[in-house]
Amino acid sequence: MSHKIDREKHKTFAADRADGRYVNTRGFVHNLLRDLYNKKPKLAFDPQFSREEFLEWQAKIRTKTQEIMNPPDVPPQPRPKLLNRAERDGYVLEKWEIYPQPQYVLSILVLVPEGVSATNPAPAVLCFPGSKGTKEILAGEGKPEDNKHYAKNRMAMFYAQSGIVSVAVDNPGFGETADTGYAAGARELLSLYLLKMGWHYWGLATFNATRILNWMKTLDVIRPDRIALSGHSAGVGAMTSLAILNPDIRALVYNDSLCDGLRRAIVTTKPDEDGNRPLPSNMLRNLIPDELKWYGNVDLRAALAPRYVIYTEGGNQEDLDLVKRAYQIMDAEDKLKIYHHDQFRNPGQRHYDYVFIPEGLSPKEYLEYINCDSENHYFHADVAVPWIKKVLTHR
Amino acid sequence: MSHKIDREKHKTFAADRADGRYVNTRGFVHNLLRDLYNKKPKLAFDPQFSREEFLEWQAKIRTKTQEIMNPPDVPPQPRPKLLNRAERDGYVLEKWEIYPQPQYVLSILVLVPEGVSATNPAPAVLCFPGSKGTKEILAGEGKPEDNKHYAKNRMAMFYAQSGIVSVAVDNPGFGETADTGYAAGARELLSLYLLKMGWHYWGLATFNATRILNWMKTLDVIRPDRIALSGHSAGVGAMTSLAILNPDIRALVYNDSLCDGLRRAIVTTKPDEDGNRPLPSNMLRNLIPDELKWYGNVDLRAALAPRYVIYTEGGNQEDLDLVKRAYQIMDAEDKLKIYHHDQFRNPGQRHYDYVFIPEGLSPKEYLEYINCDSENHYFHADVAVPWIKKVLTHR
Numbered sequence: 001m002s003h004k005i006d007r008e009k010h011k012t013f014a015a016d017r018a019d020g021r022y023v024n025t026r027g028f029v030h031n032l033l034r035d036l037y038n039k040k041p042k043l044a045f046d047p048q049f050s051r052e053e054f055l056e057w058q059a060k061i062r063t064k065t066q067e068i069m070n071p072p073d074v075p076p077q078p079r080p081k082l083l084n085r086a087e088r089d090g091y092v093l094e095k096w097e098i099y100p101q102p103q104y105v106l107s108i109l110v111l112v113p114e115g116v117s118a119t120n121p122a123p124a125v126l127c128f129p130g131s132k133g134t135k136e137i138l139a140g141e142g143k144p145e146d147n148k149h150y151a152k153n154r155m156a157m158f159y160a161q162s163g164i165v166s167v168a169v170d171n172p173g174f175g176e177t178a179d180t181g182y183a184a185g186a187r188e189l190l191s192l193y194l195l196k197m198g199w200h201y202w203g204l205a206t207f208n209a210t211r212i213l214n215w216m217k218t219l220d221v222i223r224p225d226r227i228a229l230s231g232h233s234a235g236v237g238a239m240t241s242l243a244i245l246n247p248d249i250r251a252l253v254y255n256d257s258l259c260d261g262l263r264r265a266i267v268t269t270k271p272d273e274d275g276n277r278p279l280p281s282n283m284l285r286n287l288i289p290d291e292l293k294w295y296g297n298v299d300l301r302a303a304l305a306p307r308y309v310i311y312t313e314g315g316n317q318e319d320l321d322l323v324k325r326a327y328q329i330m331d332a333e334d335k336l337k338i339y340h341h342d343q344f345r346n347p348g349q350r351h352y353d354y355v356f357i358p359e360g361l362s363p364k365e366y367l368e369y370i371n372c373d374s375e376n377h378y379f380h381a382d383v384a385v386p387w388i389k390k391v392l393t394h395r
Numbered sequence: 396m397s398h399k400i401d402r403e404k405h406k407t408f409a410a411d412r413a414d415g416r417y418v419n420t421r422g423f424v425h426n427l428l429r430d431l432y433n434k435k436p437k438l439a440f441d442p443q444f445s446r447e448e449f450l451e452w453q454a455k456i457r458t459k460t461q462e463i464m465n466p467p468d469v470p471p472q473p474r475p476k477l478l479n480r481a482e483r484d485g486y487v488l489e490k491w492e493i494y495p496q497p498q499y500v501l502s503i504l505v506l507v508p509e510g511v512s513a514t515n516p517a518p519a520v521l522c523f524p525g526s527k528g529t530k531e532i533l534a535g536e537g538k539p540e541d542n543k544h545y546a547k548n549r550m551a552m553f554y555a556q557s558g559i560v561s562v563a564v565d566n567p568g569f570g571e572t573a574d575t576g577y578a579a580g581a582r583e584l585l586s587l588y589l590l591k592m593g594w595h596y597w598g599l600a601t602f603n604a605t606r607i608l609n610w611m612k613t614l615d616v617i618r619p620d621r622i623a624l625s626g627h628s629a630g631v632g633a634m635t636s637l638a639i640l641n642p643d644i645r646a647l648v649y650n651d652s653l654c655d656g657l658r659r660a661i662v663t664t665k666p667d668e669d670g671n672r673p674l675p676s677n678m679l680r681n682l683i684p685d686e687l688k689w690y691g692n693v694d695l696r697a698a699l700a701p702r703y704v705i706y707t708e709g710g711n712q713e714d715l716d717l718v719k720r721a722y723q724i725m726d727a728e729d730k731l732k733i734y735h736h737d738q739f740r741n742p743g744q745r746h747y748d749y750v751f752i753p754e755g756l757s758p759k760e761y762l763e764y765i766n767c768d769s770e771n772h773y774f775h776a777d778v779a780v781p782w783i784k785k786v787l788t789h790r
Contacts, residue, residue, distance in 0.1 A: 010575045021500040025567040025599075026574035026585045028499045033588055104423045105416035172420040179421035180405050180670030190424045192678050193660065197427060198685035204420075265588065275575030283587050289684040290593035 004273045011270040011360030026277075033266050036292060041262075043295045045302040047325040054305075054329045061303040064294050065244045070199055071207045074101040080215055083107065090114055091160040093139065100211040107176060108212060109139045109168040111160035116221050123226035123392035124165040124216055125253075126209065126242075127156045128235030131282070134175030135168035149378035155230060155255075158381040162389050165222050169212060171235065172204050184282065191284035201285045205238035206245070213246060226250055226392045228308075232379050237286070240300050243307070251308035251391045253384045256377075257341075258315030258323070259370040260298045263357060270362045278363045298322055306332030308391040312380040314340030316370040317353035335391075339383050341373035399668045406665040406755030421672075428661050431687060436657075438690045440697040442720045449700075449724045456698040459689050460639045465594055466602045469496040475610055478502065485509055486555040488534065495606040502571060503607060504534045504563040506555035511616050518621035518787035519560040519611055520648075521604065521637075522551045523630030526677070529570030530563035544773035550625060550650075553776040557784050560617050564607060566630065567599050579677065586679035596680045600633035601640070608641060621645055621787045623703075627774050632681070635695050638702070646703035646786045648779045651772075652736075653710030653718070654765040655693045658752065665757045673758045693717055701727030703786040707775040709735030711765040712748035730786075734778050736768035 013027040022028040043060055046053070077099040086093045094110040116122040127138050133153060136142040140157035144150045156166035170177050173187040180186070191201040217224040230253035231239035243249045271277045280286065298319045301309075305326035314320065320338055327336045344350045352369045367374060408422040417423040438455055441448070472494040481488045489505040511517040522533045528548060531537040535552035539545045551561035565572050568582040575581070586596040612619040625648035626634035638644045666672045675681070693714045696704075700721035709715065715733055722731045739745045747764045762769060 005575055015498065017500070019500075021494065021498055023500055023502075023572060024574050025572045026581055029585045029588050031498050032592060036592060099416065103410070103416055103426050105412070105414075105418055107418075177418060177420045179419050179672070180400055180666050182669070182671055185671055185674055186421055188678065189672060189674055190421045192675070192682065193424050193428055195682055195684050196660075196687040197431060198688045265591075271575050274577070276577055276580055277574070277584060279580055279584055280587070283583065283679060284682075287587065287590055287679075289590050292591040293593045 005271065005275045007271055007273060010275065013269065033262065037262050037266055041293055041295050041299065043299065045299045045322060045326060047322060049329055051329055054326065058303050061295065061300065062244055065241055068288060068291055069203045069206050069241050069245065071210065072101060077101065098212060098215060100208050106208055109135045109156065111139060111156050111166045112221055113160050113163045113165065116165060118220035121221050121223045122163060122165050123228070124167065124222040125159045125228045125230050125388060126213060126216065127166055127168045128231035128239045129171060130233030130235055133232060135170050136175065138168035152378035153232065155232065155379045158385050162385050164389065164392065167212060167216060169209065172201060172208065188282065188284045195284065195287065195289065200288050202237050202241065202288060206241040209238055209242045210245065213242065228252060228388055228392055230384065230388065231255060233377065243304055244300060249307065251388060252304065253388055254309065254311045255313060255379050255384065257313045257370050257372040258298065258301065258311060258319050260296050260319050262292055262296050264366060267357050267359045267361050268363050268366045270360050302326035306330035306335055308335045310337040310384060310387050312339050312383050313377065314338060314344060314371050317350065337387060340371055341376055343373050344371040400666065400670045402666055402668055405670065408664065428657065432657050432661055436688055436690050436694065438694065440694045440717060440721060442717060444724055446724055449721065453698050456690065456695065457639055460636055463683060463686055464598045464601050464636050464640065466605065467496060472496065493607060493610060495603050501603055504530045504551065506534060506551055506561045507616055508555050508558045508560065511560060513615035516616050516618045517558060517560050519562065519617040520554045520623045520625050520783060521608060521611065522561055522563045523626035523634045524566060525628030525630055528627060530565050531570065533563035547773035548627065550627060550774045553780050557780050559784065559787065562607065562611060564604065567596060567603070583677065583679045586682070590679065590682065590684065595683050597632050597636065597683060601636040604633055604637045605640065608637065623647060623783055623787055625779065625783070626650060628772065638699055639695060644702065646783060647699065648783055649704065649706045650708060650774050650779065652708045652765050652767040653693065653696065653706060653714050655691050655714050657687055657691050659761060662752050662754045662756050663758050663761045665755050697721035701725035701730055703730045705732040705779060705782050707734050707778050708772065709733060709739060709766050712745065732782060735766055736771055738768050739766040
């Protein structure tokens with residue numbers, strides 16, 4: 001059957017009736033999304049907050065995040081175990097095994113710079129790979145063909161070479177932790193079963209990271225009050241939850257473009273010529289049921305003020321401004337650093353700043369509104385590493 | 396890349412380590428499923444229940460289902476509106492519009508048999524189509540090419556021709572309520588957004604059906620204490636929730652094979668030669684987060700005792716026995732009627748009754764264990780219609 005549709009005509013949802021009611025179920029659901037966007041989630045950041053209101057709200061965000069991430073109660077587990085150690089250029093590479101809960105084991109890579117020891121502990125960064133990244137890629141232990149931007153994405157290696165202890169983890173169900181078969185489908189499937197049992201993929205990832213973080217704090221080579229998180233792309237989700245739940249995390253590196261996820265869902269509706277609307281990739285992996293009712297990703301970023309945060313790939317200017325506003329409220333504007341992609345470095349190059357984002361966009365059209373240079377979506381060591389070094393070591 | 400895997404070797408999940416821990420995240424999650432199956436969901440039916448314990452448990456199931464289905468609070472809506480009426484062979488076909496909540500409208504078909512009137516009201520059946528069914532197919536208003544078993548699936552028409560008022564509905568996002576494009580993807584997408592907002596596809600379907608049911612009870616041509624539900628295939632999910640929530644529903648027709656969904660997930664793990672394991676279809680549409688922790692589909696069926704229930708396509712014998720046990724506890728075995736597919740009518744033809752179902756099956760292999768004749772999966776009017784007529788009219 002090849003009856004093509006008029007893409008322009010169907011690119012948005014309208015009721016087509018005088019009483020404003022939708023026959024198309026998707027149109028009705030889309031309207032629920034619009035309602036939520038207009039009325040705001042229950043714990044949305046309010047740029048009018050006083051400092052006191054901000055702090056109260058921030059505590060509520062933390063409590064709700066704890067609830068949503070739903071960490072299981074687990075019995076005591078064995079201490080992590082060192083599997084092997086190897087010399088590298090400027091640091092020692094260690095592979096450890098960690099036991100987050102019964103019947104489960106993770107391995108992680110720990111990169112300890114030369115000269116760091118129990119008598120000379122260093123700051124540390126816990127590194128989160130993107131969707132197609134692994135701990136081996138982060139640590140520079142992979143091969144160029146493992147990743148589109150392999151050389152650039154050796155995040156943990158760059159930190160170690162600058163004198164910071166770095167820890168590299170896998171996303172659940174990828175790399176060493178993968179099942180047979182095509183990884184995207186396999187991760188969708190394991191996410192499905194977690195969801196049916198009342199958990200979710202990023203809940204599992206956040207729980208694992210919590211266990212790793214807690215262990216890092218016990219290591220004598222690490223200064224526990226100088227721990228940062230650094231995430232690339234899909235890795236920023238678990239990183240954000242982890243930071244919300246652990247106020248002692250000192251700094252965060254966001255290697256991703258910031259944009260409000262709810263607005264993105266509302267505006268990217270343009271169908272292809274067969275009438276199929278854009279399906280977000282990894283729908284089950286990225287699903288945290290009920291979350292949108294409470295807050296969006298921009299709210300969580302605002303709730304990190306006044307901690308040290310750097311954005312290396314900018315994003316939508318209006319959303320970045322909301323985050324900036326949180327730092328103004330907390331009188332900490334100097335702790336937030338925002339870099340855009342090179343081609344959008346100057347405001348004059350960002351044609352879509354403060355432009356109303358209409359419904360009916362294709363995913364590609366949408367990326368223009370958020371200043372995203374998807375071809376150059378890789379770890380920006382040039383800005384991230386010196387900054388993190390500075391904020392973890394000064395004073 | 397074509398490195399084929401050994402399907403037999405990878406068909407189940409095993410820890411491959413002396414300490415029983417999984418490196419493969421999917422293996423770990425699979426083990427959580429096994430744990431849940433072994434320990435049972437919190438509100439699992441217990442065949443040892445006394446009558447009193449059964450009734451207490453049944454009340455808990457109802458309360459939890461109300462919570463899980465999470466119906467929204469909606470302001471008063473306009474009364475349903477008759478759109479048109481047409482004479483058919485033995486009944487009158489009416490199309491009505493109903494307004495379940497703001498910005499939303501559904502249309503339904505109501506089939507009123509000849510001779511039924513306010514002074515001579517009749518029993519009624521609310522009919523639920525399968526995944527690829529529509530209200531028009533149920534009412535015999537479609538075309539043969541609309542459905543693989545069009546002639547057989549005219550469920551609402553058969554009921555009307557036997558003197559029962561029947562009401563036919565669409566599944567959300569299909570038939571008249573569909574979006575542009577391929578319906579499966581579109582329904583996955585609308586399910587995703589409902590989930591993100593704290594609801595789900597079958598919650599929406601159940602809510603719609605509740606509104607329709609409540610309205611049916613007000614019609615003077617219907618005997619409100621003689622209302623049944625009849626569902627084909629995917630339609631049985633919303634039908635079950637509706638019956639759990641409305642104890643005044645008198646009878647149910649299950650036109651589907653019964654099998655425990657959790658066990659199905661556990662055993663159907665055999666990958667294809669590329670290593671991809673079977674992905675259940677419509678993963679987002681069928682996802683009700685957290686539900687598995689509380690109960691499975693067999694528990695819900697047991698909770699319907701002692702209401703009149705007929706199964707027209709049998710299922711797994713062990714699961715059917717659990718349902719039978721509930722009727723024994725309630726001293727109502729005569730109210731439960733179980734038919735198998737023709738080719739499995741005699742126990743001697745059912746080679747897999749009471750056979751342990753191993754892990755590592757393909758979906759096709761699994762169907763043998765539940766006596767499912769998927770080629771003949773259509774509405775079995777021959778057994779369902781006379782039975783429902785009897786239980787709705789006697790006394």
